[in-house]
Amino acid sequence: MSEYAANGTRSGGAGQPANRAESSATGTLYGLGVGPGDPELLTVKAFRILKQSPVIAYPRKKSGAQSYALKIAETYVDTTAKEMLGLTFPMTKDREALEKSWNKTVDAVWEHLAAGRDVAFLTEGDPMLYSTFIHMMRFLKQRHPEAKTVSVPGISSVNASASRLGIPLADGDERIAIVPATDDYGAVREAIEEHDCVVFIKVAKVIDLMLQVLGDLGLTDKAAVLTKVTSAEESVWLDVRELQGRQLEYLTLMVVRK
Amino acid sequence: MSEYAANGTRSGGAGQPANRAESSATGTLYGLGVGPGDPELLTVKAFRILKQSPVIAYPRKKSGAQSYALKIAETYVDTTAKEMLGLTFPMTKDREALEKSWNKTVDAVWEHLAAGRDVAFLTEGDPMLYSTFIHMMRFLKQRHPEAKTVSVPGISSVNASASRLGIPLADGDERIAIVPATDDYGAVREAIEEHDCVVFIKVAKVIDLMLQVLGDLGLTDKAAVLTKVTSAEESVWLDVRELQGRQLEYLTLMVVRK
Known part of the structure; x- marks a missing residue:
């Protein structure tokens, strides 16, 4: 499990959730499961992190297109009081184009984290089950190994x-x-x-x-x-x-x- | 799917959650997923139903033994203001003993439903994944086909x-x-x-x-x-x-x- 154990998880440890943000200068990237569609299926934890995070990142197919995950979260978030970060993920298998696009996305997110701002990255369902957050986490860690990420499970x-x-x-x-x-x-x-x-x-x-x-x-x-x-x-x-x-x-x- | 489609689910239907309680004399049995352990991983929906239900049923191994699911829910429930219904499920494969015990349990729950009281049945994790609620639902429907049940998904x-x-x-x-x-x-x-x-x-x-x-x-x-x-x-x-x-x-x- 060594490749996945870089987030403060420890053997035999009890108590605190993994990947907990420690007090430091950089912010935490939260993969926030917002559930399958009914806004009531959001967890109390996701609700709290939505409220606390100054930056809300969400996937969208094309610039300006609506996000299913954002639509769910909007019940709880005053989008005018937050920095809303719409991220576009290309549907391509061209490795070079993909890498370029991901680097751009990671940079946009890292800019906030480096400035000490937590970023809540919305994912429909659960962040660890067929989610864009899986890639987000991987590319971010590649470019910035020091980045702190926390996944908040959601109802799939x-x-x-x-x-x-x-x-x-x-x-x-x-x-x-x-x-x-x-x-x-x-x-x-x-x-x-x-x-x-x-x-x-x-x-x-x-x-x-x-x-x-x-x-x-x-x-x-x-x-x-x-x-x-x-x-x-x-x-x-x-x-x-x-x-x-x-x-x-x-x-x-x-x-x-x- | 006919054996499972007895709860108001319909083909091609959109909109309302399934198994919705209709206005009538009998109460609804909710299978309430309270999540894996961290009380913050309860959903907003489960929180609301916990608050609204006058009867909270929870599984316990032996009379008086502590319930993991109840421990999670206690963060949100004033147990002195609710009717707390501790249910014991025998660990036996003796069919006759099992049936007798389940009938007793179903009767205890049905007594509240028949009187028009909603019952929130707590399950750790998700009610549809290796949960006692699966059996509860089945035995209740066998004895009282008119019973209304709603499953509220939880973080497994x-x-x-x-x-x-x-x-x-x-x-x-x-x-x-x-x-x-x-x-x-x-x-x-x-x-x-x-x-x-x-x-x-x-x-x-x-x-x-x-x-x-x-x-x-x-x-x-x-x-x-x-x-x-x-x-x-x-x-x-x-x-x-x-x-x-x-x-x-x-x-x-x-x-x-x-």
């Missing part, structure tokens, strides 16, 4: 979907997997066969394949699909047959519970 | 451990599994081999076997163990070799991140 859409549906993710000796959906029939089928419950994220692009696998396994009635769960724009499909050939939003997941 | 120790360690559970195309540890060498090994990250719960009883698997796979340095994560009694081991032959508490998990 996985947990929220189970509560929304009223179905257990796992109980007793059951095994659950969280898997990004792919267009690989065999991989999707195997994931379902080998676990009692699978939550597939990013199903929008491969929904027809998913339906085929479910049909072949006789499990079509054991699946549900949810978009932007618990938010005002939530959609839930208990009969996934309705989704054949349908366009779905990016923030869509499927729960398969045997 | 899985998500909290990742934040505590500062390691991603999953990113990009990675797959994560949550698996109860068993004394089956092959099953433990396979779970690690087939996922980018595995969180093993209930590792206390099989820690030596887990260490053997890790050693055989050359992954000893890729594991960490956490007990009662984020609570005041938290322990974290980044070097899991220290745990050889050691007695561990029940609420102990292992994160293996390749």
Whole structure:
């Protein structure tokens, strides 16, 4: 675990949360999980850190585009009283372009941290589960190894979907997997066969394949699909047959519970 | 999903949370996730429902024994102003004894619901992930199909451990599994081999076997163990070799991140 243990975590230690900001000149970068959509699913801790942080950073697809995470947090934040730092993350696999863009982003954040200002970086769901904060943390540490980062866990859409549906993710000796959906029939089928419950994220692009696998396994009635769960724009499909050939939003997941 | 769809969930529906209490004579049973240990990791929603519910039910091992979930919630609840309902769940596989005990528990809860009182049932972590609430919900619905239940998601120790360690559970195309540890060498090994990250719960009883698997796979340095994560009694081991032959508490998990 050595590569991850640079944040004040210690063996056998009890008591204080990890990565705690110590009194010093530089600020702390908080990865703040704001939950799946319903602003009430924010934690008390995230609420406190939102209030205390002078700088609120949030991801946005394009300059000026709306941020799902920010929309959740706006219930609690007076954005006119904070320094709002909208960060754009390029959707490219070009390594050079990616690095250039990330360096720019890291510099924008570091400027505040170096000046002693805490930065709350908003992430929908949980910061350690398929989140931009994972990359933010990594690139920041690469460029500024002395940077202090703290991740504040949030309710993920996985947990929220189970509560929304009223179905257990796992109980007793059951095994659950969280898997990004792919267009690989065999991989999707195997994931379902080998676990009692699978939550597939990013199903929008491969929904027809998913339906085929479910049909072949006789499990079509054991699946549900949810978009932007618990938010005002939530959609839930208990009969996934309705989704054949349908366009779905990016923030869509499927729960398969045997 | 028909067996789980009895709570007002609907296909294609948007907007309101599922299982919403409707105005009627009976109360609602809330499965309230109070998070992994740190009281600040309670959600705003759980906080509100705690305040509003006249009856707080909590699991305890034996009559009079302390409840981990209650300890977390006590930060927010004036227990002298609420009806506190301590529920004992027997650790037996005797079906008859189990059924008798559950019927008694369900009756104690139903008495309040039938009288129009909401009951907040506290669960550590998330109510849909290895929680007593899963059984509570099932037994209640069996005996009183008209009962209204709502699950309020909570931060699970899985998500909290990742934040505590500062390691991603999953990113990009990675797959994560949550698996109860068993004394089956092959099953433990396979779970690690087939996922980018595995969180093993209930590792206390099989820690030596887990260490053997890790050693055989050359992954000893890729594991960490956490007990009662984020609570005041938290322990974290980044070097899991220290745990050889050691007695561990029940609420102990292992994160293996390749």
